[in-house]
Amino acid sequence: MSSDRRFxxxxxxxxxxxxxxxxxxxxxxxxxxxxxxxxxxxxVAIVAGWKxxxxxxxxxxxxxxxxxxxxxxxxxxxxxxxxxxxxxxxxVIAGLTSLASHGVTIEEGGEPIEAAVRYAASAGLTSHxxxxxxxxxxxxxxxxxxxxxxxxxxxxxxxxxxxxxGSYVVLMTGLSMIARWTPERTAxxxxxxATIAAATDLGAVLSIGTxxxxxxxxxxxxxxxxxxxxxxx
Numbered sequence: 001m002s003s004d005r006r007f008x009x010x011x012x013x014x015x016x017x018x019x020x021x022x023x024x025x026x027x028x029x030x031x032x033x034x035x036x037x038x039x040x041x042x043x044v045a046i047v048a049g050w051k052x053x054x055x056x057x058x059x060x061x062x063x064x065x066x067x068x069x070x071x072x073x074x075x076x077x078x079x080x081x082x083x084x085x086x087x088x089x090x091x092v093i094a095g096l097t098s099l100a101s102h103g104v105t106i107e108e109g110g111e112p113i114e115a116a117v118r119y120a121a122s123a124g125l126t127s128h129x130x131x132x133x134x135x136x137x138x139x140x141x142x143x144x145x146x147x148x149x150x151x152x153x154x155x156x157x158x159x160x161x162x163x164x165x166g167s168y169v170v171l172m173t174g175l176s177m178i179a180r181w182t183p184e185r186t187a188x189x190x191x192x193x194a195t196i197a198a199a200t201d202l203g204a205v206l207s208i209g210t211x212x213x214x215x216x217x218x219x220x221x222x223x224x225x226x227x228x229x230x231x232x233x
Contacts (some may be wrong), residue, residue, distance in 0.1 A: 049156040052149045053163025060141040060164070061171040067133050068101070069094040088181040088196075095179025099198040101131050103207040104176060109194025135215045138168070142219030161220055165212045172208045176200050 072094045096106055105112050145164060151157040180197035198204065 049149070049151060049160035050163040052145060053160035054167045056141045056145045056160075057164040057167030058171065060137050061168050064134050064137045065094060065098055065175070067137070068098050068130055071130055071133075072097060092179055092181045095175050096181075096196070096198055097130050098134070099172065099176050099179060099204070099208075101134050102172065102211045104204045105199040106196065107199055108196050112199075113196075134211060138212055138215035139219035139222075142216035143223040144219075146220045146223035157220075161216060165209065165216055168212045169205065169209045172212075173200075173205055176204060 069090060072090050076090060100106055107113065141164060142161065145160055146157070149160065151160055176198040177200060180195055182195040183193035
């Protein structure tokens with residue numbers, strides 16, 4: 001009996017073959033992941049559409065008023081609204097300027113003021129700047145709402161955008177109720193001057209609503225365009 005014993009071991013799979021197979025599988029997974037839309041990597045908020053739209057509308061109103069208030073403050077520093085016995089407050093002028101930027105008629109004693117608004121709007125560069133504030137903010141609000149809120153269906157998306165526009169219109173219309181100023185005397189100093197205020201009729205509501213709807217839709221369309229193109233592919 002020979003003292004040399006030979007043991008046979010069961011050889012496992014070839015390491016090189018295993019690595020090759022693993023590499024092929026991983027490459028296939030990577031290619032599959034590349035085919036998935038980049039939208040899955042973007043963080044989106046899971047919240048009810050009407051809640052997200054309401055928050056966006058309130059935020060858009062607050063930002064719009066704050067920006068115009070800052071512009072009015074710079075105009076005050078340059079003496080744009082001085083010269084009378086009593087100067088209007090910055091809040092009132094910011095409110096009237098915000099409403100005028102939406103196309104709302106500014107009235108004096110119930111009659112539209114001809115040409116430029118004497119107190120609510122300025123001449124030159126500043127009036128052009130304030131006119132651009134609402135469109136830019138509304139478009140950005142619509143873009144962010146569609147881009148970063150998970151809107152599963154068209155119904156949810158419509159509800160979110162409708163809530164944005166509705167809340168914005170309600171707040172801006174409410175601003176027209178309180179943004180008014182009555183000088184103590186007229187230019188000749190004999191009679192009490194007429195009240196300067198924004199129109200509060202149906203035309204004012206339609207003007208605000210049209211401005212909000214158009215520019216929110218523009219922002220939402222820009223945000224939703226990549227998703228629509230991905231579906232078409």
